[in-house]
Amino acid sequence: MLERFKVPEKDRVYVTVEEMRPATESIFLAMGLSDEDAALSTDVLMKNDLRGVETHGVSNMLRNYVQLYRDGKLNPTPTITIERESDATAVMNGGSGIGLHVAPKAMDLAIEKAREFGMGSVCVHNVGHMGGSGYHAMRAADQDMIGVAMTTSGSLSTVPTFGAEARLGTNPIAYAAPAGSMPDFVFDVGTSQIAGNKVRLVERIGADILPGWLAMPDGTPIMEEGPLPSDHHMLPIGGIREQGSHKGYGFGAVIDILGSTLTGIGPGFLALTPGFHLTAYNVDSFTDLAKFKSDMDDFLTALVETPPAEGHDRVVYAGLLEAEETEKRMVDGIPYHREVIGWFKKIEAELKLDFSFT
Amino acid sequence: MLERFKVPEKDRVYVTVEEMRPATESIFLAMGLSDEDAALSTDVLMKNDLRGVETHGVSNMLRNYVQLYRDGKLNPTPTITIERESDATAVMNGGSGIGLHVAPKAMDLAIEKAREFGMGSVCVHNVGHMGGSGYHAMRAADQDMIGVAMTTSGSLSTVPTFGAEARLGTNPIAYAAPAGSMPDFVFDVGTSQIAGNKVRLVERIGADILPGWLAMPDGTPIMEEGPLPSDHHMLPIGGIREQGSHKGYGFGAVIDILGSTLTGIGPGFLALTPGFHLTAYNVDSFTDLAKFKSDMDDFLTALVETPPAEGHDRVVYAGLLEAEETEKRMVDGIPYHREVIGWFKKIEAELKLDFSFT
Numbered sequence: 001m002l003e004r005f006k007v008p009e010k011d012r013v014y015v016t017v018e019e020m021r022p023a024t025e026s027i028f029l030a031m032g033l034s035d036e037d038a039a040l041s042t043d044v045l046m047k048n049d050l051r052g053v054e055t056h057g058v059s060n061m062l063r064n065y066v067q068l069y070r071d072g073k074l075n076p077t078p079t080i081t082i083e084r085e086s087d088a089t090a091v092m093n094g095g096s097g098i099g100l101h102v103a104p105k106a107m108d109l110a111i112e113k114a115r116e117f118g119m120g121s122v123c124v125h126n127v128g129h130m131g132g133s134g135y136h137a138m139r140a141a142d143q144d145m146i147g148v149a150m151t152t153s154g155s156l157s158t159v160p161t162f163g164a165e166a167r168l169g170t171n172p173i174a175y176a177a178p179a180g181s182m183p184d185f186v187f188d189v190g191t192s193q194i195a196g197n198k199v200r201l202v203e204r205i206g207a208d209i210l211p212g213w214l215a216m217p218d219g220t221p222i223m224e225e226g227p228l229p230s231d232h233h234m235l236p237i238g239g240i241r242e243q244g245s246h247k248g249y250g251f252g253a254v255i256d257i258l259g260s261t262l263t264g265i266g267p268g269f270l271a272l273t274p275g276f277h278l279t280a281y282n283v284d285s286f287t288d289l290a291k292f293k294s295d296m297d298d299f300l301t302a303l304v305e306t307p308p309a310e311g312h313d314r315v316v317y318a319g320l321l322e323a324e325e326t327e328k329r330m331v332d333g334i335p336y337h338r339e340v341i342g343w344f345k346k347i348e349a350e351l352k353l354d355f356s357f358t
Numbered sequence: 359m360l361e362r363f364k365v366p367e368k369d370r371v372y373v374t375v376e377e378m379r380p381a382t383e384s385i386f387l388a389m390g391l392s393d394e395d396a397a398l399s400t401d402v403l404m405k406n407d408l409r410g411v412e413t414h415g416v417s418n419m420l421r422n423y424v425q426l427y428r429d430g431k432l433n434p435t436p437t438i439t440i441e442r443e444s445d446a447t448a449v450m451n452g453g454s455g456i457g458l459h460v461a462p463k464a465m466d467l468a469i470e471k472a473r474e475f476g477m478g479s480v481c482v483h484n485v486g487h488m489g490g491s492g493y494h495a496m497r498a499a500d501q502d503m504i505g506v507a508m509t510t511s512g513s514l515s516t517v518p519t520f521g522a523e524a525r526l527g528t529n530p531i532a533y534a535a536p537a538g539s540m541p542d543f544v545f546d547v548g549t550s551q552i553a554g555n556k557v558r559l560v561e562r563i564g565a566d567i568l569p570g571w572l573a574m575p576d577g578t579p580i581m582e583e584g585p586l587p588s589d590h591h592m593l594p595i596g597g598i599r600e601q602g603s604h605k606g607y608g609f610g611a612v613i614d615i616l617g618s619t620l621t622g623i624g625p626g627f628l629a630l631t632p633g634f635h636l637t638a639y640n641v642d643s644f645t646d647l648a649k650f651k652s653d654m655d656d657f658l659t660a661l662v663e664t665p666p667a668e669g670h671d672r673v674v675y676a677g678l679l680e681a682e683e684t685e686k687r688m689v690d691g692i693p694y695h696r697e698v699i700g701w702f703k704k705i706e707a708e709l710k711l712d713f714s715f716t
Binding site: 121 | 442444445446447449474475476477478479481504517518519520521522523525533535543545547551568569570573576577578579595596597600601602604605606607608609611612614615616619620621622624625627628639640641643644645646649650653654656657660661664665666667668669670672673674675676
């Protein structure tokens with residue numbers, strides 16, 4: 001994550017995962033989720049916070065989830081059904097449950113299909129926020145498979161290249177592939193130039209935005225560094241056409257098609273509700289698993305050992321910094337913004353819970 | 359395509375597809391390909407030229423292919439075998455044949471699997487150049503499926519973000535999805551900032567490169583517009599970290615994993631030979647095909663009808679300009695650089711062929 005997204009030192013409150021996990025779980029339980037689903041939903045947020053993906057941890061999202069449960073917009077005890085199925089594919093109705101615990105079940109079905117047929121893809125609709133796509137892709141990698149997870153955003157934020165109105169969400173996608181001794185490859189990005197939650201983070205932290213990150217309401221890309229304008233559009237990866245924004249726009253459209261339209265709920269801009277697409281490739285159906293993992297180690301090692309360009313310390317790969325951050329945060333705790341901890345204290349009182357934060 | 363990549367008016371020679379197709383086919387036949395494979399290989403190049411994807415038409419590639427056949431590096435009559443197979447997946451040995459005609463056969467197998475099991479993925483190794491990924495993805499769309507085609511480059515060109523040595527190729531990927539009355543969605547891009555063949559095109563045309571397209575040999579991104587340095591690296595989509603190059607780098611790595619390592623030939627930087635991955639999703643296994651196509655029309659229409667930002671005429675989507683260009687070029691002919699036509703005249707004499715170009 002770029003330096004500007006980190007919680008400033010002076011605002012940091014460190015909480016261990018051992019303290020934050022039961023606190024978060026008790027909130028989900030108070031919302032009416034089953035023990036299993038509360039644990040699963042909490043696990044998604046904890047893994048994100050440990051990996052340093054705080055945009056998709058408890059800081060940004062948990063209060064929204066609580067509000068959605070209170071407003072009756074999420075079903076804490078959803079009935080999940082399969083609406084269409086073939087050997088290697090399925091379409092799942094999430095019963096208005098949150099994606100945090102519905103997506104892992106969809107991925108588990110894709111994994112099961114991949115084990116039997118070589119690969120599997122499961123689409124999901126009538127479902128809430130996925131909680132970041134990385135976690136769900138990693139679920140397949142943990143089973144020695146390559147996992148792919150994508151979701152439409154359920155809202156409009158991102159303009160097409162040259163466009164003045166948003167037609168896409170930030171439409172994220174993640175791929176995870178198992179390695180041997182190296183930390184797994186986990187690539188997890190929005191197809192907008194910066195993640196939607198990063199804009200909220202910039203707002204909270206008061207950081208400046210960089211050129212090519214956002215567009216003015218009339219679609220003109222903002223090409224000067226400066227404060228976040230309250231009214232803006234997101235730009236696709238690349239920012240402007242000359243820097244490849246048509247490629248980011250195209251990937252965003254692909255996710256719209258595979259996540260939303262293929263799921264049967266129409267294009268994202270009409271559905272305005274998330275659609276997921278989760279895929280698992282059984283490595284062993286393609287090649288020797290042990291060889292694959294050792295090849296992955298060679299690949300990832302070569303990337304890390306690339307001589308760095310002038311002014312840079314090291315070259316990394318997707319998933320490496322997050323693995324390092326996890327090790328660090330397991331020891332030091334997770335640095336939350338004091339405002340986030342303030343919210344936890346408030347909800348603790350409101351719901352009559354006992355977080356026993358030290 | 360950006361204006362700078364187009365053949366300058368004064369250097370254009372228009373040749374109809376009816377003239378170019380038999381000329382190209384006779385060259386492949388002279389190299390020893392079967393009638394079927396010569397026709398298929400020619401079809402790939404013709405569709406690319408008609409679509410305005412001249413980076414992957416006869417201009418850049420055909421002379422290389424001829425050289426590879428002459429050097430015995432491509433087998434004109436390959437024996438294609440399946441090395442590993444599950445219901446929905448297969449790994450194919452291309453028998454040292456060119457990807458132009460091997461990839462369509464791999465995609466046809468993926469389509470067959472998708473028809474039976476809902477989806478299918480076929481990896482290919484021991485194979486030559488794919489000839490652009492768009493054509494092969496479109497093959498699935500023509501069968502009412504969503505097609506995905508990707509390939510590693512078989513050579514190193516692209517640095518990881520912050521890297522000073524190339525570890526990846528330009529690793530292209532294409533997705534095609536069928537629409538109803540609108541031209542199909544066909545997204546076809548390299549994961550480097552600009553395609554490798556575009557660099558050759560810039561060289562031939564003498565155009566300048568834009569900031570963030572390439573890096574100096576020490577890995578420093580070139581951030582000034584100017585002439586093409588003879589020694590350089592490619593940068594991933596986004597160009598620099600602040601503009602999302604870690605995302606382009608990640609997509610490039612994904613294609614390396616799915617195209618090369620999963621195929622069993624190890625990572626691209628060690629294999630140094632192309633690896634393909636072709637996938638077909640049977641739309642009807644997920645949702646109603648007619649509804650899907652009509653939803654696609656709604657999606658693509660909404661994209662095209664997006665109000666353009668100041669200074670732009672229109673918003674397009676991936677595949678639209680190429681469909682328009684095809685219509686135009688079917689009538690006007692294909693504008694080749696006179697230097698390309700010079701090569702055709704030379705090879706015509708060498709191989710004692712008769713192209714009867716008017």
